[in-house]
Amino acid sequence: MIMTRVAFAVLASAALAIDAQPAAAEIYRPWCVQYGGSDGDNGTTCAFTSFEQCMMTARGGGGFCVQNPWYLAYGSGQKSPESTGRSNRTKRR
Numbered sequence: 001m002i003m004t005r006v007a008f009a010v011l012a013s014a015a016l017a018i019d020a021q022p023a024a025a026e027i028y029r030p031w032c033v034q035y036g037g038s039d040g041d042n043g044t045t046c047a048f049t050s051f052e053q054c055m056m057t058a059r060g061g062g063g064f065c066v067q068n069p070w071y072l073a074y075g076s077g078q079k080s081p082e083s084t085g086r087s088n089r090t091k092r093r
Contacts, residue, residue, distance in 0.1 A: 028071040035063040046070070 031054035032046035046068045048054040054065040 028068060028074055030068055030071045032066050032068045033058045033061065033063040034066055035061055 029046050029048055031048035031051055032044050033048070033054055035043045035045075045057070048057065048065075051065060057063070058065050
C-alpha cells in the first residue's frame with residue numbers, strides 16, 4: 001500500500017515536471033560548412049548567416065562553405081517555384 005502511494009507520488013511529480021511546449025519553427029540559415037575527413041568524419045553544419053562566418057569556421061575545421069539548399073527553398077520567406085506550381089521558364093503561346 002505504501003509502495004503504491006510512493007509510486008503514484010513519483011509518477012505525479014514527474015508528470016508535473018514535464019514542461020510541454022509547442023515545437024519551435026525550423027530556422028534555416030543561408031550558409032553551411034561541409035566537412036570531409038579521410039577518417040570518415042564527414043558532416044555538415046548549417047548555422048551561418050553570412051559567408052564570412054562560414055569561412056571563418058571552415059578554415060579552422062578543414063571544411064568548405066556551400067549555400068544551404070533548404071534556405072534557398074524555404075528560409076528566405078519566399079516559396080520555391082516548385083511549391084507554387086510556377087517555374088522560371090516562359091510559357092509557349
